Amino acid sequence: MSKNQLPPGPEGEGKLGCLPEMRANPMEFLRKVASEYGGIARINMGAYYSYLVSDPKLIKEVLVDHYDKYKKNTRYKQVRMVIGEGMLLSEGEVWKNQRSHAQPKFTSKALDKQVDWITGLASKFIDNWDSNANQEKPIELEFQFNLLTQLLAGVWVMGEGFKSRSQRVFDIYNQIRMNWPEMTDLKASLLKPKNLKKEINFRRALHDLNKTVYELLDEYPDIIKNDIGFLKHLISDADMDKTAVRDSITKQKRSLRDQLLTLFVTAFETTATSLCWTIYVIDKYPQVKQKIYDEVNEVIGDQTPTADLLNKLDYTEKVIKESLRLYSSVHSFSRVALEDHEIGGYHVPKDMTVIISSYVTHRLPEYWEEPDTFDPSRFDKERTVGRSRFAYIPFAAGHRNCIGSYMALMQSKLVVALIAQRYNLSLYPGHRVEKHAATTMRPKFGMKMNVERLAA
Ligand code: HEM
Numbered sequence: 001m002s003k004n005q006l007p008p009g010p011e012g013e014g015k016l017g018c019l020p021e022m023r024a025n026p027m028e029f030l031r032k033v034a035s036e037y038g039g040i041a042r043i044n045m046g047a048y049y050s051y052l053v054s055d056p057k058l059i060k061e062v063l064v065d066h067y068d069k070y071k072k073n074t075r076y077k078q079v080r081m082v083i084g085e086g087m088l089l090s091e092g093e094v095w096k097n098q099r100s101h102a103q104p105k106f107t108s109k110a111l112d113k114q115v116d117w118i119t120g121l122a123s124k125f126i127d128n129w130d131s132n133a134n135q136e137k138p139i140e141l142e143f144q145f146n147l148l149t150q151l152l153a154g155v156w157v158m159g160e161g162f163k164s165r166s167q168r169v170f171d172i173y174n175q176i177r178m179n180w181p182e183m184t185d186l187k188a189s190l191l192k193p194k195n196l197k198k199e200i201n202f203r204r205a206l207h208d209l210n211k212t213v214y215e216l217l218d219e220y221p222d223i224i225k226n227d228i229g230f231l232k233h234l235i236s237d238a239d240m241d242k243t244a245v246r247d248s249i250t251k252q253k254r255s256l257r258d259q260l261l262t263l264f265v266t267a268f269e270t271t272a273t274s275l276c277w278t279i280y281v282i283d284k285y286p287q288v289k290q291k292i293y294d295e296v297n298e299v300i301g302d303q304t305p306t307a308d309l310l311n312k313l314d315y316t317e318k319v320i321k322e323s324l325r326l327y328s329s330v331h332s333f334s335r336v337a338l339e340d341h342e343i344g345g346y347h348v349p350k351d352m353t354v355i356i357s358s359y360v361t362h363r364l365p366e367y368w369e370e371p372d373t374f375d376p377s378r379f380d381k382e383r384t385v386g387r388s389r390f391a392y393i394p395f396a397a398g399h400r401n402c403i404g405s406y407m408a409l410m411q412s413k414l415v416v417a418l419i420a421q422r423y424n425l426s427l428y429p430g431h432r433v434e435k436h437a438a439t440t441m442r443p444k445f446g447m448k449m450n451v452e453r454l455a456a
Helices: 019-024 026-037 056-065 077-083 092-106 108-112 115-132 141-158 160-178 196-226 230-235 242-251 253-284 286-299 314-326 405-422
Strands: 040-044 049-053 070-072 332-337 341-343 346-348 353-357 423-427 435-437 441-443 448-453
Touching (some): 019 026, 049 056, 092 230, 141 160, 196 242, 253 286, 253 423, 314 405, 405 423
Antiparallel strands (some): 070 332, 435 441
16 A cells, blocks of 8 residues: 555535535444445545544554544534533643543542442432323433433532532533534534524523632632532642632632533533433333343342442443443544554544544444344453454543543443332333434433332
């Protein structure tokens, strides 16, 4: 292969190339590209080209072997406006310091210690569904899970002070989501002009969000002593008096805001969406449901779930993993090349955007037998032997993998267990379920579920 050989790929039509097809159904479009052109493909997006890298061996090249030749894709101005220079978007020394400082709080040992209060809040929340139970009064599961996971993420990240602000932040965040400017860059605006009203609403909601976080930070010195949140870890590990805490907050206000909102945003919507799909598949496959309910009954019975008990829910964990394969809430992520180099023998020019789509890679027939079939036994130990680590990337891979993967799995197991102890959830008859690639892969029409209270 010559040194400057470009990967094969679709050109699409006219000035916009493949952009219209990509925008219509990004996940299926990318799947088609991988199946037609192979593990690395070059896609004409109209005013520019992007690469899709879907072969696990080549994903390893991007995320591990040549990780230093890439940076995070931070072209989306709005994402940066909301979460700023937190761990998701920061680079270099800033990122290194944030990640290494945060890491001890994300270990299984540290997170298992949080299970008791998380269980308390989650149980209380889920018990509220009693008011919908046994009366054809369905709950909107996606909405409920977003409310729940943002409460859990908010308290874990920002501490006790979040509890009284939970609803307010939820409302503001919904405003941000609803008014998310669809077109973020010049090239994409070829398709649609800017919507000024949306932009104004977006900025107003962002202002309210900042105000709320700064308010919480101002009050923090008064409650830091008994707090459990990540914020405490960010301010100091040592015992500080109120004045020292206040000074520390004042000095790093903007950075604290960015770090808190980054963790909050990355934690809650991803987990809520994943949970929603997990409950959907549990309901869809009666045998899976039966096995989950049997396991929860056998391992936990009517006790309050603890970290030790959750760690014994082997089958439940496999169901969650398989649901994350087929319904990966982060359906894709991307990197931008910092310099010219090669991947899989093909030339990658500086500034090229490289898309990695878990949706595509999780469905490659070379790695996943009957990829569209839901089958939790794929995660039986014997069956995982020899499977490339890079064929399963719901939490990405390499040095910038998801720091919260253990937390996400723990919370998901907890919520499944709490539901199995109390309710039978079933899809509302006639409710349409369709995958939709927004910031996360959401159910396009939400997820309406009937609630049946199980006999005690
Ligand atoms: C099912 C739930 C979750 C999924 C599917 C998920 C997935 C991902 C993926 C794919 C990435 C890499 C993104 C990229 O490289 O562009 C990522 C990064 C990240 N995730 Fe998660 N995530 C989940 C839950 C969480 C939770 C609970 C937290 C915790 C607070 C969290 C915090 C983060 C952070 C901070 C990063 C950036 C890490 C870095 O760049 O060093 N995530 N996540």
